[in-house]
Amino acid sequence: MKKLMLGNEGIARGAYEAGVRVVAAYPGTPSTEITEAVAKYEEVYAEWSPNEKVAMEVAIGASVGGARSMVCMKHVGLNVAADPLFTAAYTGVNGGLVIVVADDPGMHSSQNEQDSRFYARAAHVPMLEPADSQEALDFVKLAFDLSEEYDTPIFIRMSTRISHSQSIVNAGGRNEFSLKDYIKDPNKYVMMPAMARARHILVEKRMNALAEYADNTPINIIEMNDPRIGIISSGAAYQYAKEALPEASFLKLGMVHPLPKNLISSFASKVEKLYVVEELEPVIEEQIKSWEIRITGKELFSRQGELSTSIIKQKIAGVTTIAAAPAEVPGRPPVLCPGCPHRGTYYIMKKLKLSVSGDIGCYTLGALPPLTSLDTCVCMGASIGMALGMEKARGRDFAKKQVAVIGDSTFIHSGITGLIDVVYNKGISTVAILDNSTTGMTGHQEHAATGKTIKGEPAPVLNLIELIKAIGIRNVQTVDPFDLKNVERILREETEKDEPSVIIFKRPCALLSKEKHPPLAVDEAVCRMCGLCLGLGCPAIVKKQNHVEINYALCNGCGLCMSVCRFNAIKRQELTGEAGCSPGQASAISKVNAVSSNQEGGES
Amino acid sequence: MKTVNILIVGVGGQGTLLTSRIVGNLALSLGYDVKMSEVHGMAQRGGSVVTHVRFGDKIHSPLVEPGCADIILAFERLEALRWLHYAKADGTVIINDQAIDPMPVIMGVSEYPADTAEKIGKVIEDTILIDALDAAEELGNIKVANTVLLGVLAGRLDIDAFLWLKAIEESVPPKTVEVNKKAFMRGYQSFNH
Numbered sequence: 001m002k003k004l005m006l007g008n009e010g011i012a013r014g015a016y017e018a019g020v021r022v023v024a025a026y027p028g029t030p031s032t033e034i035t036e037a038v039a040k041y042e043e044v045y046a047e048w049s050p051n052e053k054v055a056m057e058v059a060i061g062a063s064v065g066g067a068r069s070m071v072c073m074k075h076v077g078l079n080v081a082a083d084p085l086f087t088a089a090y091t092g093v094n095g096g097l098v099i100v101v102a103d104d105p106g107m108h109s110s111q112n113e114q115d116s117r118f119y120a121r122a123a124h125v126p127m128l129e130p131a132d133s134q135e136a137l138d139f140v141k142l143a144f145d146l147s148e149e150y151d152t153p154i155f156i157r158m159s160t161r162i163s164h165s166q167s168i169v170n171a172g173g174r175n176e177f178s179l180k181d182y183i184k185d186p187n188k189y190v191m192m193p194a195m196a197r198a199r200h201i202l203v204e205k206r207m208n209a210l211a212e213y214a215d216n217t218p219i220n221i222i223e224m225n226d227p228r229i230g231i232i233s234s235g236a237a238y239q240y241a242k243e244a245l246p247e248a249s250f251l252k253l254g255m256v257h258p259l260p261k262n263l264i265s266s267f268a269s270k271v272e273k274l275y276v277v278e279e280l281e282p283v284i285e286e287q288i289k290s291w292e293i294r295i296t297g298k299e300l301f302s303r304q305g306e307l308s309t310s311i312i313k314q315k316i317a318g319v320t321t322i323a324a325a326p327a328e329v330p331g332r333p334p335v336l337c338p339g340c341p342h343r344g345t346y347y348i349m350k351k352l353k354l355s356v357s358g359d360i361g362c363y364t365l366g367a368l369p370p371l372t373s374l375d376t377c378v379c380m381g382a383s384i385g386m387a388l389g390m391e392k393a394r395g396r397d398f399a400k401k402q403v404a405v406i407g408d409s410t411f412i413h414s415g416i417t418g419l420i421d422v423v424y425n426k427g428i429s430t431v432a433i434l435d436n437s438t439t440g441m442t443g444h445q446e447h448a449a450t451g452k453t454i455k456g457e458p459a460p461v462l463n464l465i466e467l468i469k470a471i472g473i474r475n476v477q478t479v480d481p482f483d484l485k486n487v488e489r490i491l492r493e494e495t496e497k498d499e500p501s502v503i504i505f506k507r508p509c510a511l512l513s514k515e516k517h518p519p520l521a522v523d524e525a526v527c528r529m530c531g532l533c534l535g536l537g538c539p540a541i542v543k544k545q546n547h548v549e550i551n552y553a554l555c556n557g558c559g560l561c562m563s564v565c566r567f568n569a570i571k572r573q574e575l576t577g578e579a580g581c582s583p584g585q586a587s588a589i590s591k592v593n594a595v596s597s598n599q600e601g602g603e604s
Numbered sequence: 605m606k607t608v609n610i611l612i613v614g615v616g617g618q619g620t621l622l623t624s625r626i627v628g629n630l631a632l633s634l635g636y637d638v639k640m641s642e643v644h645g646m647a648q649r650g651g652s653v654v655t656h657v658r659f660g661d662k663i664h665s666p667l668v669e670p671g672c673a674d675i676i677l678a679f680e681r682l683e684a685l686r687w688l689h690y691a692k693a694d695g696t697v698i699i700n701d702q703a704i705d706p707m708p709v710i711m712g713v714s715e716y717p718a719d720t721a722e723k724i725g726k727v728i729e730d731t732i733l734i735d736a737l738d739a740a741e742e743l744g745n746i747k748v749a750n751t752v753l754l755g756v757l758a759g760r761l762d763i764d765a766f767l768w769l770k771a772i773e774e775s776v777p778p779k780t781v782e783v784n785k786k787a788f789m790r791g792y793q794s795f796n797h
Contacts, residue, residue, distance in 0.1 A: 002632065003632075004625075004628050004629060004632055004638060004640070006642070029644055029645030030644060030645065032644070033644070108643070108645060109644070109645030132639075161641060161666055161667065164641060164642045164643070164644050165639055165640060165641040165642070165666035166625075166628060166638070166639065166640040166641075166642070166666075167638065167639045167640075167663075167666065168632060168637065168638060236666075239664045239665045239666065240664075240665050240667075242664040242665075243664040243665040308665075308667065308669065309665050309667070309669050310669045310670065321669055321670065321671050321672065322671050323669075323670035323671025323672075323689050323690070324670075324671070324688065324689040324691075324727065325689060326670075326686070326688075326689045327685045327686065327688055327689065329682055329685050329686050329717055330682070330706050330708045330709050330713075330714035330715070330716065330717075331652075331706065331708060331714075332615065332650075332651055332652040332682070332683070332686075332706035332707070333651060333706070333707060334616065334649035334650055334651035335649060335650040335651075335707055336649070337649060337650065362649065365649065368707070369707065369708075369711060369713075370707075370711050441645065441649070442645065443644070443645075534710065534711060534712075537707065537710075537711075539650055539704075539705075539707065539710065541710065542705045542709070542710050543709075543710060543711065543712045551704075551705075554704070
């Protein structure tokens with residue numbers, strides 16, 4: 001049946017059809033929907049693991065146990081999972097093992113734009129790269145077969161524009177792949193030096209065999225057309241190039257590691273001018289150049305950001321698409337939602353002028369104006385280790401004006417070991433866990449402390465307080481981040497202490513909270529325009545020329561602005577059911593160029 | 605058939621995704637090749653969001669290029685201006701007459717641009733301003749504002765109204781089918797070609 005699917009859904013469907021039994025992942029944009037989609041199939045066991053390393057290990061274990069298994073992550077998640085990856089490349093597989101990694105060129109929702117293809121080369125693991133959702137489905141199925149045939153884990157590389165683009169997919173049925181026998185085989189699965197040396201030889205043999213396969217695989221295709229321009233490309237870049245230069249000849253690579261050397265040489269000999277069009281790093285280009293084939297790549301294209309049809313058309317054909325210059329308009333950065341529990345915590349941290357080592361999640365948005373609370377954000381879990389490092393560099397007086405801020409899901413992901421380090425090495429860090437009872441930024445996934453599995457089944461709840469106490473933290477307490485007086489008192493007390501503390505700021509994500517409050521309004525007669533409420537950075541509170549206004553439609557009624565207002569100028573409105581949108585106009589619709597409209601204006 | 609390029613823009617949380625999916629699924633059912641590119645993750649938190657919808661005989665890139673959009677459907681005025689350079693000179697810009705102040709405006713660092721629709725109307729002849737929230741309110745359910753906008757968009761595409769109504773029926777909650785159909789027709793008839 002023909003359906004529109006995200007590339008990520010294509011991956012999930014392909015895995016399902018290939019008979020996958022076990023899928024593990026930690027959420028991360030742009031990869032999250034793969035695991036969400038695959039979890040909907042009854043036949044498949046799926047889990048949110050605490051982090052990508054554990055997810056990788058679960059998938060490796062399932063593979064050794066004889067099942068077809070898959071692990072999914074974003075590019076930076078692969079850094080976390082790199083340790084098991086490099087050795088799983090030596091052990092090989094029993095049931096097929098597919099590793100899906102989604103890169104984010106242009107950093108739509110990431111802290112860097114690393115190129116995962118380097119991992120394929122570094123770990124000696126083959127890598128396929130689909131260019132649309134149908135290929136995502138087909139390549140996953142092929143990947144499971146290759147994984148078993150060549151006894152290797154195998155990568156599928158996605159990127160934001162493939163993961164989050166919908167295209168047409170022909171979905172098929174599930175091929176029940178029966179569990180393979182499990183046979184104890186220490187020479188294959190116990191990687192001590194003697195065994196690993198023997199396996200390393202096999203790894204090299206396998207890569208040679210795969211290089212031969214690459215020359216003959218149906219997913220590396222030459223599309224001969226005008227021989228004056230030849231383009232080697234893959235993934236999203238291929239689609240842009242094909243759109244830009246439909247008359248050119250193409251070598252479309254479905255397999256990006258190892259590269260098909262003979263096929264590339266043969267294509268090079270058929271075209272006059274050879275280009276490689278690839279996003280991010282010149283991974284394909286440098287290999288081809290090392291074979292002394294003349295090819296043009298990064299001489300024309302940037303290593304930064306995404307490519308596009310227009311860029312390729314301009315750089316290769318010299319044709320510029322006519323478009324107006326972008327209008328100069330105010331930016332619209334993402335913001336903490338109205339009612340977001342993190343807002344109260346950051347408001348007080350800013351007031352106390354604390355240095356904040358931050359972490360990865362919705363709460364990273366606290367770095368933006370007007371809260372501007374974060375000093376650092378590097379990677380998942382870094383807040384705690386970095387706070388300790390700052391303390392060791394600058395001393396205890398500095399540490400007493402500093403907190404580490406980390407979300408609940410991120411704390412479980414990789415904050416726990418940092419906290420152990422603080423205790424063990426006698427730090428005095430204050431750690432704030434912003435616990436909104438979900439994995440927020442990626443779209444509300446369950447985790448070990450939410451009490452539910454990915455399939456919505458009840459699960460044991462990780463007791464954070466007991467865990468933190470067991471680590472050796474004596475000062476641990478929970479506070480409601482909207483209780484600003486207590487937030488301030490506790491932050492003052494705990495940062496002052498000569499020993500480490502953990503404060504859990506607990507309140508559910510405003511998008512999930514079932515609590516409903518009537519929205520608020522500013523009493524203009526009372527408001528002194530002091531601007532304190534504007535410092536909260538709530539998108540519902542708007543500064544007008546002579547007053548402050550609360551957008552009725554956006555306000556979630558959390559009441560935080562009421563508690564910062566010194567003049568009691570903010571009051572709750574009655575719930576009347578009337579939406580506070582613009583007053584009814586005679587005609588709601590107007591043709592701008594036909595009707596001179598006075599409905600427009602800067603203020604609403 | 606010539607490829608149709610549509611850009612649906614707005615503010616994270618406004619429901620641009622659902623609207624684009626209705627368009628894409630209808631194009632699919634009519635036998636076209638379809639690609640759509642969506643925004644997930646960080647930008648969804650109240651940031652500027654854009655969905656690209658392309659359909660025709662064969663679609664390669666999932667993205668509409670600047671200067672190439674046949675139609676821009678903007679759920680918010682400022683976003684219409686932000687993405688205007690994507691419009692074709694002889695294209696259509698549909699603007700929902702709603703303003704959501706971005707953080708720099710809230711903080712008083714920048715000003716919300718005045719006369720957005722008039723500015724756009726000077727560049728793009730076929731510019732339509734519609735207060736979809738108001739129209740939806742008149743229909744008794746502000747949640748169908750997006751369907752009013754979809755109706756205006758549909759009025760600019762060469763696809764029969766009853767096919768749209770069928771597509772809406774298949775993609776909205778059963779209880780809201782009637783009001784959604786009314787909302788669609790409200791938009792569709794307003795500027796039918």
